[in-house]
Amino acid sequence: MSDDFLFADDVEEETLPERASWKVLIVDDEPEIHAVTKLALNDFIFQDRDIEFISAHSGEDAKRVLREHNDIAVILLDVVMETDDAGLRVAKFIRDEINNYFTRIILRTGQPGQAPELDVILNYDINDYKSKTELTSQKLFTSVISALRSYRDIINLENSRRGLESILTASSNLFNLRTLDGFMNGLVQQLTSLIGGAAQEVSYISAPSASSGLDELADYVLYKGKCGDDKVSVNSVLNSVNDEQLQACRSALANKSVVIQDDFLVAYCHSNHQRGSLLLLTGLPRPLDDYDRNLIELFASNVQVAFEQVQLTSEVEANQKEILEQVSKALVCRLSGGRHIQRVTLLCELLAQKAGLSQDDIDVLSLAVRLHDIGSLVVPVNLLSKSGELAPEEMDLVRQHVSEDIAVIKDAEHPVIKTAAMLAREQYECWDGSGYPKSLKQEQIHIFSRILAIVDEYDSLRNEKCKPKYRPLPEVVQYFQSAKGSLFDPQLVDLLLSDIEHFEDIISKNPDSH
Structure with a gap:
């Protein structure tokens, strides 16, 4: 016989997934009550969840536990502890102070005379009342099952309420967005709220019609990143998803439904315009259930309409911008070469960037500046091109034409045209109130107008073709130093002078053509 010992290979123990639990709080000043209760419910399982017991031995101890745990399903609450009504005080604390209307309260007492059942049921928001002498193991089991069912249903209703509230909020937010970047960023944020975490990628696939096959799905808008750092990119659908995702997309499109897999989902987005689109989320933060499916279906029903509104808004704004550009070009052809x-x-x-304005404000200012001299379209060309000072009657003619044109556009609704009209009105106002036509001063003058006043004067002084006003740079710097606080906003002047090289660079790279 061999002296060697033979050992079987170690078998790695299978790690079982951790089971979710119902939290049950036992509040009683008798230690044996805690022990008996735990023993009676030792093998308790309800909906594949066991019980996690938490013990408190006084009313004050119970309040502390309740502040720390907001997900206690059932509380087995003694009445008489450190005081004759300690349990009743805890019941009022739960409902009235921490506003917990979800936890089910089973009041159990060994001294029913201290807390008559009728009075307690009428005056306190409890869910069951038991005498300790009648509460056998079977009755305790039945009471806890009944309480957990009620708690489960209440939580499901609350989750549905919050989910629907999230859907309404999400839909409202999406309808307020105006750009594709903003739409996709909003989509990511709202989906993160709905599913309790961010997917790694969110994609939006648009089809020409609801009956389109997958090969006809043309636009695939991909938004990568959890925090909205990455920009929107547009790709070809068939080159952007794997085989499993393609199959899920076909199924969702054909059945107009939501398809949920282990780490991704595809949701069909309904439309009132015979279009069919899909919402694809990959890298899900957790497994999704039927409740999540319902929320996503509700959300997806509004996404397509919001997306179409974003597209329509973009098209309208693009057309408006093109019209404004054409008017601007007409002005460009008449002014300073x-x-x-x-x-x-x-x-x-x-x-404006140096002054800290938002990009949206800068975009409006940029377009409005091109239109603020719109009165020049009706001013005779010989006056616009005349060198030297204008005669008084010539200046009156210029002002008359400009005033008439301001009157035409001042009631326009488009923000760019309204801004252009404001610039035309306020460009001759001065920081100290000595300007015209309304003698506005300091912040009464819109910051757009204050910026334009400085820039327009700076360009005139540095334009070599404008012989009467041209000044070398040192004299221009000296001029603005002396005029800040009187003609111009002093802070804006400081911003100009602190980085004069960049402003000079713009002047030198854009000379007049004649």
Whole structure:
């Protein structure tokens, strides 16, 4: 016989997934009550969840536990502890102080005379009342099962309420977005709220019609990243998803439904315009259930309409911008060899950035600046191109034409045109109130107008073709130093002078053509 010992290979123990539990709080000043209760419910399982017992031995101890745990399903509550009504005080604390209307309260007492059942049921928001002498193991089991069913149903209703509230909020937010970037960013944020975490990628696939096959799904808008850092990109559908995702997309499109897999989902988005679109989420943060499916179906029903609104808004704004550009070009052809407006626009954008304006404000200012000289379209060309000072009657003619044109556009609804009208009105107002036509002063003058006043004057002084006003740079710096706080906003002047090289660079790169 061999002296060697033979050992079987170690078998790695299978790790079982951790079972979810119902939290049950036992509140009683008698230790044996805790022990007996735990023993009676030792093998308790309800809906594949066991019980996690939490013990408290006084009313104050129970309040502490309840502050720390907001997910206690059932509380087995003694009445008489450190005081004759300690349990009743805990019941009021639960409902009235921490506003917990979900936890089911089973009041059990060994001294029913201290808390008559009728009075307690009428005056306290409890869910069951038991005498300890009648509460056998079977009755305890039955009471706890009944309480857990009630708790489960209440939580499901609350989750549904919150889910529907999230859907309404999400839909409202999406309808307020105006750009594709904003739409996809909003989509990511709202889906993160709905599914309790961020997917790794969110994609939006648009089809020409609801009856389209997958091969006809043309637009695939991909938004990567959990925090909205990555921009939207548009790809070909068939080159952007794997075989499993393609099959799920076909199924969702054919059945107009939601398809949920282990780590991704595809949701069909309904439309009122015979279009069919899909919402694809990959890298899900957790497994999704039927409740999540219902929320996503509700959410997806509004996504397509919001997406179409974003597309329509973008098209309208693009058309409006093109019209404004054409008007701007007409002005460019009449002013300073075509470069004055271009320079002033670039200078305004740079000064606005330094002043901390938002990109949306800078975009409006940029377009409005190109239109603020719209009165020049009706001013005779010989006056616009005349060198030297205008005669008084010539200046009156210029002002008359400009005033008439301001009157035409001042009631426009488009924000760019309204801003252009404001610039035309306020460009001659001064920081100290000495300007015209309304003698506005300081912050009464819109910051757009304050920026334009500085930039317009700076361009005139640095334009070599404008012989009467041209000044070398040192004299221009000295001029603005002396004029800040009187003609111009002193803070904006400081921003200009602190980075004069960048402003000079714009002047030098955009000279007049004649």
